[in-house]
Structures are given as structure tokens and as C-alpha cells.
Amino acid sequence: MVSLKAPWRVGVDVGGTFTDMVIADADGRLHVFKVPSVPEDPARGVMNAVGKAAQDLGVDQRIFLENCAFFAHGSTVATNTLLERKGAKVGLVTTEGFRDSLEIRRGIRANPWDHRTPYPEVLVPRYLRRPVAGRLDTHGRELAPVDLDQAREIGARFRAEGVEAVAICLLNAFANPEHERLVADAVAGSWGGDWIALSSAIVPIIGEYERTSTTVVNAYVAPRVVGYLQALERELIDGGLPHRLFMLQSNGGAVSVRQIAERPVNLILSGPAAGVGSMRHFARAAGHDNLISMEIGGTSCDVMLMAEGRIAITDELSVADYDLMIPSVDIHTVGAGGGTIAGVDAAGMLFAGPRGAGARPGPACYGFGGTEPTVTDANLVLGRLKPGAYAGGSVTLDRELASEAVRSRVADPLGLSETEAAAGILRLVEQNLLQAVERISIQRGQNPARFMLVACGGAGPMHGAAVARRLGCRAVYVPRQAGAFCALGMLHSDVRQDFMDVHFQDLDTLADAPVEDRFAALERDASEMLTREGFDPADTATEREVDLRYDGQQWDLRIPIAAGAGAGDIRGAFEREYDRRFGHTVPGGRILITALRVVGKGLMPPLDEAAMPAATDGVRAIDHREAYVDDRHGAMRCAVYHGADLRPGHTLQGPLLIEEATTTIFAGPRDRVEVDPAGNYLIHLDREGDA
Incomplete structure (x- = not known):
């Protein structure tokens, strides 16, 4: 005990x-x-x-x-509500003449050669998208008053149609929210429901389609998500919890349930974004601030990059092809996890993912009724995992069930041995993992060879060395609690909220306009929020950022700046980031400010882990077993170590397996594994040993 x-x-x-x-x-x-x-x-x-x-x-x-x-x-409850289409029945109020902008979208396809694949079904059918007369110009000045009688009629229609949540998105509301507020009051009076989302409060940005889409998703998930969180918080508090429940947001920061209830759309990346806290923690432990995390769980792999101690934040997020504009950690996710299902398609080609086996029935080896082979089954067949109790005894791995699934669904259809079939599954999955890391690094202008790969999640340490070797990395860092990477990150996460003000201005005229006053107003909003969350001013911090673009361009870069930074300093920071991302700059080009941002943080006290006692003698393997290494070496006799026996100062030579409480670590021939002073594992790669 x-x-x-x-x-x-x-x-x-x-x-x-x-x-x-x-x-x-x-x-x-x-x-x-x-x-x-x-x-x-x-x-x-x-x-x-x-x-x-x-x-x-x-x-x-x-x-x-x-x-x-x-x-x-x-929690993934917000994401799953959207993915599974189990959200509320939403009614949308738009400016007259813009009823169909949500369905028209932008007309931009991820694959420009694919003209046939339909977009997902719009979340608000046309009969529930109702226009209201009234108009503001781009500066927020009233051109025509809003028709409140029409708004009341819309509310009555929504009540008759059984609408559960209402989204209101009027043209140019980012510049002046007054029309949206008036419409909300009018609709509420005749509708009688509880959930009304205003675009000017949820996402006050330029770009009507993105603003509408984000506000609609917020309304769509709110009744399900907020109800779940409030019920869970009540159960915890009734059970003895002396304070509010905090949720992790897409931006990597925590926020109380009371705060997130106003913008539940910010929970879309709630679970994976918690990795930010872990990345910062392990950067200190490893003494390395260029890290790429590859967190592989049961159903997916989430990849995140930290460059020089900073993790990128983006406002552009697409979930199941629904576009969102919310502050989010820049994470790339692929369907490659321990429960990823493999098989042979109608053309006789091996596939792996994106479909997963989930918790039930799970991999075939769990014995819960699953018959399709997964990555976990392949690792068990190849000897990398051992039969018996797994994940703290919550499941038991049955090699016979895994063997039958791999043989019947992959080996026999392709005329391969079980070992060849299982190895093929791993090779395909690791190629998908490689491409995921390249997406977040090379396509962002970063050379992955400069980074240390952090292999985490329950399945990450099994594949980290192989992927890192192909990337050109020199080392892999494996946290001892790798299987609980995101949960651990929550303990190191600050409370955070993002504030934004749309502001168009030529950068070179920075000194001629009251930008400082607008930043100060955003900082006051941040301070008030943190006070409501219970933080003393001494335990808070604010950071400034600006959105910049070259004149004539459509997309912005978010650039952090110091308080009081001048136009020259900001131009230099923008051009350095632009050159890194795109390989060129426009010397002397006109740069536009498009938005001002302030990040408010409630700083949690540092959490220092207890020091692990250093090794006083060597360590012996608890077992040796045949395990498949790679195409070049085939199966080899691998030493097996019990993680609890390993202490700082121990050094081990591969090929080997380390069985930890939440994961299993694999290192190849001539790889060297060190236990660092923090008790985590550092794998020095033999790059010539790549198959």
C-alpha cells in the first residue's frame, strides 16, 4: 500500500x-x-x-x-460530441443576406484535386438559419437599426421547432457587439431557452464564416459539455473536494468550470493540450528546450513541438472538417495508437488505421470480444509485450488471441508468416508516425534532427527509438510516467485565458496611435479574470502578442512582444519568424497589425518532484526473451528490466525492454539507455543501426 x-x-x-x-x-x-x-x-x-x-x-x-x-x-467530451454528432439542436441568427455563409464556407479544400468529397453536414439546417434586418459597417457604426420584432419572431419559431441552443452571428459584430446583445435579449424573451452564444463574446474576429462556424460549434456542444462538467463538479464537491474543478483548455492552460461554461468550444483539445505542462517540466529535467513530443495512446498519436522553450499557439483548428478559430496548442493528430486496427483492404493492401478498437472491445488480446488485429496485438506477437497483466492489472494480454487475429486478418490473406504480418503492421504504423512528426516540424520550418524526441503515452516508448532514428534525432527522452503524460501535465499547468482586440494599423505608425491604451485595457480584463479565479496579483503574469501580415496577404503570424516594444523590434521579430516559416522576406515591405492579444496567466506554485535515490550498484535483467527488432536484425535475444529496479546512474545497452508501470520501453541494438537524475530514461541512438 x-x-x-x-x-x-x-x-x-x-x-x-x-x-x-x-x-x-x-x-x-x-x-x-x-x-x-x-x-x-x-x-x-x-x-x-x-x-x-x-x-x-x-x-x-x-x-x-x-x-x-x-x-x-x-476530457475529450467536447471533441466526441462534435465527432459523433451528438450535440444540441441549434438555431442560428444571421444578418439579412448572409443566411447561407455557414454552408458556403470558404471554398478552399485541403486537397485541391479532390472536387467530389462532400463537406460534413452543416450543423444548422437552413430552416433553422434565420436572418434579421440591421447592419453595422466595418468600424461598428450603425448603418441600419436591428429589427427586434423580427428577432422576437425568430425566438418564437425556435421554441416551436424545439431548438436547444441559439448562436447569434451578425456582420461586423467584432467591431461592435451592441446589435448581437439586442438580438439576444429579444430572442431570449420569446424562445425561453438557456443557451445563447454571441459571436462577439465567443470569438470577436474578422472573418464571418470562421466566426459563425466557431459560435455554432460552441452552441452545439454547450448543453452536453457544460451539463457534464457541472454534474461532475457537484459530485466531486459533494464528495469532499474543497474547491472548484479546473479544466484544461485547448490553449494548454487551466480554467474553472464556471469560466469555461461561457466558451465550452475551448475544450475541443482539452486532453492533448495538457501536454504543454509536461513538455515544460521535462525541458527542465532534460536540460533541453528543443523537444518534440510523440504521445501515443490507445486510439491516436498527438505530436507537439517546443522550439527554444516555446510551444506554438494557433487560432486555426479543424475538427472533422468543422473550422474553428480558438487559441489552441499547435498539435497534429493521426489515428495511430495501440488500439489502431490493421487489416487487408479490397485491393489486397495492408492498412493500419485510422479506425481504432477503443476501450471495448479493445485489441483482440484483451479478450473482450475483439477479433481485428491492432498494434498492441502485433507487439505481443513479436515478443515486445509479454502475456499477462497489463496497465496495472486492468486488462490481461492473451497471446493466442493476438496470434489468431494477426494470422486470420493479415498473415493468411497476404501469404505471410505471423511474424512478417505483425512486423508489417508496425512498419506501416511507424511510417505514419514519422510523417506526423515531419508535419509538425519540417512543414513548420524546423529541422527535427535538432530536437530531442519525447516518447510518451502508453505506446510511445515502444516506437520512439525507431521513429527518432529515421528523423535523424540523436536521442529519445522517455518519462518514467510516460503512460500518463497528459494527466501529469495538468499538475504543471497554469490557469490561462486569452484576450484579443481586432486592430488594423500600419506597423510603421505604431507610435502615432493609442496601441498602449488598448493593450492596457486587455491586461485589465485579464487581471479581473484571474482575480475571480482566486489569484493574488503577485501570482499572475500577462504576455503581449500581435498578429502581423504583409500588406495584401490574407493570413497572419502571431508574434510575442515585450511591453513597450517599438516598431523596429516588432518588424525584426516578424521577419525572423516569416523567414523561418517560408524561407524569404519582403525587405522594406509594408507590415500590417491586424490584432492585439494579451495572455493572462495564474501561476501555479512550482511542483518539484521528489528526488530519486541514485544507484549504488549495478542492475540485473529480470528476464531475457526473443523479440523482433527490425528488418535488418530480425528477432534477437533482448534483456528485460523491471523499471522499479532502475535508478539514476544506471546505464544499459540494447537491445532491451524496460517494463514500467504505465508503458514498455524498447531500445534497439547498440542503443544506450541512461537513467537521468530525474529518474527518466534517455536513449542515445545508434543511428547506423537503422534498418
Whole structure:
């Protein structure tokens, strides 16, 4: 039985297969708990993790919650509501003449050669998209008053149609929200519902389609997401939690349920974005601020890049081809996880993903009724995983079931041996992983060979060395708690909120306009928000950013600036970033400011992990087994180590496997594995050993 010193922090991440909980006590000791997710009721997964932690600690569940100083949660509930089309029935109010802009979109396709694939079904059918008369110009000046009688008629129609949430997006509302507020009051009076989203409050940006799409998604997910979070918060508080529940947002920062209830669309990347906290933590531990994280869970792989200590934030997000403009960590996700399903298509070609087996039935080897082979099954067939208890005993791996799935669905149809079929699955998946990392690095103007790859998630350390070798990286960093990467990140996440003001101005006239006054107003908004969240001014910070573009261009670059920065400093920062991203600049070109931004942060006290005692002697392998290495070496006799036996100072030579509580680490021939002072694993790669 484990013991912890109160108070402790708790982070819970609900994934597609497992719900992870990480606890850090007052002495910095970490403990990880895993339970199967409950897709039909994610809150059950959270409460099951709470119950397991309390049981393993040997304390009453109420006492466990009463001693939580901070409880953070990351969930895919908003994303899944959108992906599964299980959101609310939404009515949309638009400016007269713009009823169909949501469905017309931008006319830009990701694949310009694909003219036939339809866009997803619009979230608001045309009969629920209702126009209202009235018009503002681009500066927010009224050209025609809004017709409030028409707005009341729209509200009555929405009530008759059973509309559950309303989105209001009027032309040029980013410059003046007054018309939207008047329409909201009129609609509310005749409609009688609770959920009204105003584009001027959710996303006050130029770009009517993006603003409308984001506001509609916010209305679509709000009744489901906010209801879930409020019910979970009540259950936790009734159970003894002495403070509010905090949620991780798409921007990588935490926020209270009370705050996120106004903009639940900001939870779309809630779980994966928590990796920001882990990346910053491991950058300090590894002494390296150029990192690429490859977090592979049960259903997907999330890739994130930290360059010189900064993780990029983007406003352009597409989920299932629905366009959103919300501050989000720049994450690229592919369908490649431990539960990724492989098979042979109608053309006789091997495929792997994007479909996954989920928590139930899961991989064939789980014994829950799954018959299709997955990446986990392939690793078990190849000897990289061992049969028996897995993920803290929550499931049991059955090699016979894995072998049957690989043989019947891949090996026999392709005329291959089981080993060849399983190796082919891994080779294809690792190629997908390689391309995912290249997407977030090379396509952003970064050379991945300059970075250290952080292999995390339950399945990441199994494939990290192979992917990093092909990228040209020299080393792979594997956190000891790799399988709970995002939950751990929640413990290191600051409270954060982003504020923006649309502002068009020539950069060279910076000194001639009251930009400083507008920044100061945004900083006051940030300070007020942080005060409401319970932070003392001494524990807060604000950061300034500007959106810039060359005159005549459509897209912006977000550039961080110091307070009081002059036009010359800002131009230099923009041109350096532009040159890195696109390989050129426009010397002396006219640069436009398009928006001012302030990031408000409530700084959490640093969480220092307890020091792990250094090794005093060598360590012996607990086993040796035949495991497939790669095409060049085939199967080799690999040493197997128990992670709990390894201490800072230990150095091991591959090929080897390290069995940790939340993951299994694989290193190839001539790779060298060190346990660093923080107790994590550093794999020095033998780059000549690539197959």
C-alpha cells in the first residue's frame, strides 16, 4: 500500500481506452492510477479513478478528496460530441443576406484535386438559419437599426421547432457587439431557452464564416459539455473536494468550470493540450528546450513541438472538417495508437488505421470480444509485450488471441508468416508516425534532427527509438510516467485565458496611435479574470502578442512582444519568424497589425518532484526473451528490466525492454539507455543501426 503526504494535486485525463490519474503529494512523490474509460459516461471513468486511488491509499474517498489542493481534468467530451454528432439542436441568427455563409464556407479544400468529397453536414439546417434586418459597417457604426420584432419572431419559431441552443452571428459584430446583445435579449424573451452564444463574446474576429462556424460549434456542444462538467463538479464537491474543478483548455492552460461554461468550444483539445505542462517540466529535467513530443495512446498519436522553450499557439483548428478559430496548442493528430486496427483492404493492401478498437472491445488480446488485429496485438506477437497483466492489472494480454487475429486478418490473406504480418503492421504504423512528426516540424520550418524526441503515452516508448532514428534525432527522452503524460501535465499547468482586440494599423505608425491604451485595457480584463479565479496579483503574469501580415496577404503570424516594444523590434521579430516559416522576406515591405492579444496567466506554485535515490550498484535483467527488432536484425535475444529496479546512474545497452508501470520501453541494438537524475530514461541512438 502506498502513502502520500497531504495536501496533493490531482490530474485526470480521460482517453479513448484508459482514464489516467496522476497524484503529486506535498513531498513531490508521484503515483499513477489507470482505469478503463467509460465512453458512454466519461464521468464514471473519473470517479472510478478517484475510487481506485482512495482504495490503494487505504483512505476513505471523502478524505482523499478533502486533501486535494488542486484537481484538474482533461476530457475529450467536447471533441466526441462534435465527432459523433451528438450535440444540441441549434438555431442560428444571421444578418439579412448572409443566411447561407455557414454552408458556403470558404471554398478552399485541403486537397485541391479532390472536387467530389462532400463537406460534413452543416450543423444548422437552413430552416433553422434565420436572418434579421440591421447592419453595422466595418468600424461598428450603425448603418441600419436591428429589427427586434423580427428577432422576437425568430425566438418564437425556435421554441416551436424545439431548438436547444441559439448562436447569434451578425456582420461586423467584432467591431461592435451592441446589435448581437439586442438580438439576444429579444430572442431570449420569446424562445425561453438557456443557451445563447454571441459571436462577439465567443470569438470577436474578422472573418464571418470562421466566426459563425466557431459560435455554432460552441452552441452545439454547450448543453452536453457544460451539463457534464457541472454534474461532475457537484459530485466531486459533494464528495469532499474543497474547491472548484479546473479544466484544461485547448490553449494548454487551466480554467474553472464556471469560466469555461461561457466558451465550452475551448475544450475541443482539452486532453492533448495538457501536454504543454509536461513538455515544460521535462525541458527542465532534460536540460533541453528543443523537444518534440510523440504521445501515443490507445486510439491516436498527438505530436507537439517546443522550439527554444516555446510551444506554438494557433487560432486555426479543424475538427472533422468543422473550422474553428480558438487559441489552441499547435498539435497534429493521426489515428495511430495501440488500439489502431490493421487489416487487408479490397485491393489486397495492408492498412493500419485510422479506425481504432477503443476501450471495448479493445485489441483482440484483451479478450473482450475483439477479433481485428491492432498494434498492441502485433507487439505481443513479436515478443515486445509479454502475456499477462497489463496497465496495472486492468486488462490481461492473451497471446493466442493476438496470434489468431494477426494470422486470420493479415498473415493468411497476404501469404505471410505471423511474424512478417505483425512486423508489417508496425512498419506501416511507424511510417505514419514519422510523417506526423515531419508535419509538425519540417512543414513548420524546423529541422527535427535538432530536437530531442519525447516518447510518451502508453505506446510511445515502444516506437520512439525507431521513429527518432529515421528523423535523424540523436536521442529519445522517455518519462518514467510516460503512460500518463497528459494527466501529469495538468499538475504543471497554469490557469490561462486569452484576450484579443481586432486592430488594423500600419506597423510603421505604431507610435502615432493609442496601441498602449488598448493593450492596457486587455491586461485589465485579464487581471479581473484571474482575480475571480482566486489569484493574488503577485501570482499572475500577462504576455503581449500581435498578429502581423504583409500588406495584401490574407493570413497572419502571431508574434510575442515585450511591453513597450517599438516598431523596429516588432518588424525584426516578424521577419525572423516569416523567414523561418517560408524561407524569404519582403525587405522594406509594408507590415500590417491586424490584432492585439494579451495572455493572462495564474501561476501555479512550482511542483518539484521528489528526488530519486541514485544507484549504488549495478542492475540485473529480470528476464531475457526473443523479440523482433527490425528488418535488418530480425528477432534477437533482448534483456528485460523491471523499471522499479532502475535508478539514476544506471546505464544499459540494447537491445532491451524496460517494463514500467504505465508503458514498455524498447531500445534497439547498440542503443544506450541512461537513467537521468530525474529518474527518466534517455536513449542515445545508434543511428547506423537503422534498418
